[in-house]
Amino acid sequence: MKDTLGEKWFYAFNYVILSIIGLSCLLPLVHLFALSLSNNAAIVSGSVTLWPIGWNIESYDKLFFGTRILSGFQNSLVITIVGTVLNMIFTICCAYPLSRKFMYGRKFFTLAIIFTMLFSGGLIPSYLVVKSLGLIDTYGALWLPALVSVYNMLVMRSFFMGLPEEIEEAARMDGCSEVGLLLRIILPLSMPVMAALVLFYAVSHWNSFFNVMIYINSTAKYNVAVLVQQMIQSQTVLQDVANQSPEDLNSVTEESIKAAGVFVMTVPMLIVYPFLQKYFVKGVLIGSVKG
Template sequence: MKIKESLGSRVFDICNNIFMVLLILVMVYPMVYVFSASISNNALVASGEVLLWPKEITLIAYNNLIYNPDLWMSYWNTVRYTFVHVVLTLIVTAAMAYPLSKKWLPGRRFILLMAAFTLLFSGGMIPTFLVVQKLGMLDTIWAIVLPTLISTWYLFIMRTFFEALPEELEDAATIDGCGSFQVLLRIVLPLSMPVMATIGLFTAVNQWNAFFDALIYLNDRDLYPLQIMLRNILIAGTNVQGEGDLSHLETLKYAMIIIATLPILCVYPFIQKYFIQGTMIGGIKG
């Protein structure tokens, strides 16, 4: 029997579809504009004549960036900072979240309260800088990775996910002779791919886009990440070819944005399925 849809429901569907189309246009337009501006004539971009589609297409901005050694050095730095940060964050967060998901852990409530305390209060930028300096981590990869290694918010998300896993699986593994570490490695983590992929992607995006830590902790230009180079072009107005050559500055800005954003845009579609799985967890009960 076909259920007749009410007038209010049809009106809602129409308004919802219109809203979603407008939302898509609002999100897509900046990406299309940035790409169009990156391959357009610099003078037309600077004068505001490029609104959507490229005009007088040229790849000179990309040519200047691709053949610049600083780009590849900063790209390599960003890739290794992001990779190390994501791997260590997942390992340390999982190692802390798993025991905190067990009610039998001594001092569990106190540890959770201390972790929650850091959501409201932090030491601040200057004390953190002094700690990094005293530990001798300035101008090293650890100055970028270690201060932000654990996110309390991600810790609580992973702990909640671990609590939702069936205890029977862990009990069966324990009966088979697995220790706590083996249970975590062989049972819990393989079942936790949605939350691991989600936290890993969020951590990767945050680290990929981060520039402030590098700005205050790094003095060696050979260690600068991609975002510092992007900042120099966008904010400081420094051309990669030299401060005196500003003939292609506008298109360089947009080309640099495309180059800096492209890796994250390429990775996201492969991890999207884990977001869908994550939203469905707990929605169906047997």
């Protein structure tokens, strides 16, 4: 069936708008990459746009060996990997019972959980609770309050509810227990939505900034997001680099080191996303439409 003239114009309009939005997200990153690889004269003169001028990689050398960015990467990996694993475990443990029709009071518990999306205790009560638990200056302060995202839990619950009941009945007739049903049947069928939620949780932990600033006091435990933010705000980046690496700094500028830091912080998520992208749209749409 051929598209009508109105549909063609609609598709063309969508492509134009989406292209503009995509370029508005991509071009600043490309500019930062070009800035991080350009020489001093081009950066100072402001002639760098979307292509490096001079091809100078000294900014990355000073970034990795003259700052604490590598330790920040290690901390970010710990926060992201452990946090995402805990998030998925507790989200599954919460979503699966609420998706079972035979669970007594599941509507009440679902509404009680949704209630937390509308009202929360606020920053100060949350801080006092974390402090009373002795989690200040530990990564537990980042993991425990965010164990389950209500929105993500509802998406996974809706996905579980949309699975065919015949599969579950056949598994139970074969003697499969409830735990076995979850681990051997439900979760393998739920890979699309799980991949999407893993991406949601991982991006949230990797970009975690505000909670780290509030709960983490030791600078040695800062993640890469906080270190890059401090680097951007600092007016003495070259002096800080010189204290760590006393080699000649004439080949780099503060702008190039800052641009390299922002680009390096963004790269890991850009690398992970293509591997999960094929599950991303399918998982979110199926989980959010059904149920």
